[in-house]
Amino acid sequence: MVTLKTPAPIHQVDASIPELPKSSSGSPTTASSMFDGKAEDFSTEEKGISWDGYADDELPEKTQVKLVRNLRFQIFSLYRRLFGIVFVTNMAVFIAYCVRGANALQLGKIVVANIFVAVLMRQDYVINAFYTVACAAPRSWPLWIRRILGRVYSIGGIHSGSAVSGTVWLILFSARATQEFIRKEKISIPTITFAYIVLALLLGIIVFAYPKARTSRHDTFEVTHRLMGWTAVALVWCLVICLINDYREPGQTLGSAVVQAPPFWLVLILTCSIILPWLRLRKVPVRAEVLSDHCVRFYFDYVNTHPGHFTRMSLDPLFEWHSFATISEPGKPGYSAVVSRARRLDEQEIADPPKEIWVRGIPCYGVRHRPIAPVVFAKKVPIQLLWTAPAVRKTFGDKLVDSLLEAAPNSVIYDTRVHGKPDMVKLTYRMVREFNAEAVVIISNQPLTQKVVYGR
Known part of the structure; x- marks a missing residue:
């Protein structure tokens, strides 16, 4: 866990903690974050921080009943609220179009518009723009404003909301196009064919992107999302051209009709946004430092990064990509990343690490595995x-551990092999209270994160 005396960089703060009480002093609090990784055999007493009796601390009563807490912080999380806003807005327009009627061309424009938003919300430059704006808030601003901005990582709700809405619109489009074809109106067989194939692909993408399926079969999700997505975009091009051709005015050339149609330009932009990261695909040299049989630290010098950045790496660029938080150190060019066996490297690859690794796109902001180290090194707060x-020095080596302790001398490293598993809720609460923290950032697996956040 990391606690800060002044507001943390916004992109590092988990501002969604529902029941964080104020310190006894009543003064503004800051940020706290927790690693649940590997730790060294280090007694907290050596740094003058005593945890004696923390298990006997009494936690404050929750300020809201369980039903309200569950509705506010779980069922209606910001991600789901953003999803809901996008989806409900689309469905309101959807119902209006169903009532008053609309032709296939009008419905096609809305389908493309939703797909456009869904794709752009996953584009590196767009994501960085959101984070840059959110992080530009001065630390003097009220906590409630920074708390909202600190949830910028929830913008994925816009992506998923637009994707699902676009699929629903495509169902209506396909039905309307089929109706027009049967009535021998403007729609042609190729248009209907492409519409149904794209619909099948989008439904497949949504199924594999369902959270439980995505977690349990991540590699399958990656491959299907990428390959089915590329295929869908290619067929959307065919669908748009055919639809424009079906509706073009008599005597108007297809080229003239295409350049005057908004869907053409939307598909062109979204296609360029998909291609752009791949134009930056390259195989870069990497210097590997084997920390243990569990993990390795990779050093890169092809680009400089900032706290909160992650980069995408791969040993098989067509089928498998993984994002890793970058570790940047002030005054040192390049960056490093710690990769463990749990993060897609097997024992052989750690023992004999690669000399080159594929990278794609640009460093991008986001909440990723272990993003705390660069924030600690930056010393901005x-x-x-x-x-x-258990045993961080054995797992991660003295160099990384000592550099973190040097940057943050009051760090508390709790060795579970020596002290046993702690009560993380009470241990975190003790630190928040004594450090007068303003927020808590938790970097851990989902069950433990939820346990600490919700005080369960």
């Missing part, structure tokens, strides 16, 4: 780190 796990 006072930080209190709590790292609970």
Whole structure:
């Protein structure tokens, strides 16, 4: 866990914690974050921070009943609220179009518009723009404003909301196009054919992107999302051209009709946004430092990164990509990344790490695995780190551990092999209270994160 005396960089703050009480002093609090990784055999007493009796601390009563808490912070999380806003707005227009009627061309424009938003919300430059604006908020601004901006990582709700809405619109489009074809109106067989194939692909993407399926079969999700997505975009081009051709005015050339149609330009832009990261695909040299039989640290010098950045790496660029938080150190060019066996490297690849790795796109902001180290090194705000796990020095080596302790001398590294598994809720609460923290950032697996966030 890391706690800060002044507001943390916005993109590092989990501002969604529902029941974080104020400190006894009543003064403004800052940010706290937690690693649940591997830790060293290090007694917290050596740094003058005592946790004696923390298990006997009494947690404050929750300020809202369980039903309200569940509705507010779980069922209606910001991600779902953004999804809901996009989806409900689309469905309101959807119902209006169903009532008053609309031709296939009008419905096709809405389908393309939703797909356009869904694709753009996953574009590196667009994501960085959102984070740049959110992080530009001065630390003097009220906490409630920074709390909202700190949830910028929830913009994925716009992506998924637009994607699902576009699929629903495509169902209506396909039905309307079929109706027009039967009535021998403007729609042609190729238009209907492409519409149904694209619909099948989008439904497949949604099924594989369902959270449980995505978590349990991540590699399958990656491959299907990419290959089915590319195929869908290619067929959307065919669909748009055929639709424009079906509706073009008598005597108007297809080329003239295409350049005057908004869907053409939307598809052109979204296609360029998909291609752009791949234009930056390259195989870069990497220097590997084997930390243990569990993990390796890769050093890159092809680009400089900032705290909060992640990069995409692969050993098989067509089928498998994984995002890793970058570790940037002030005054040092390039960046490093710690990759463990749990993060797609097997024992052989750690023992004999690659000399080159494929990278794609640009460094991008986001909440990724272990993003705390570069924030600690940056020293922009006072930080209190709590790292609970077994034997960090054996796992990650003295160099990384010592550099973190040097940057944040008051770090608390709780060795579970020496002290046993702690009560993370009470341990985190003790640190928040003593450090007078303003927010808590948790970097851990989902069950433990939810346990600490919700005080369960």
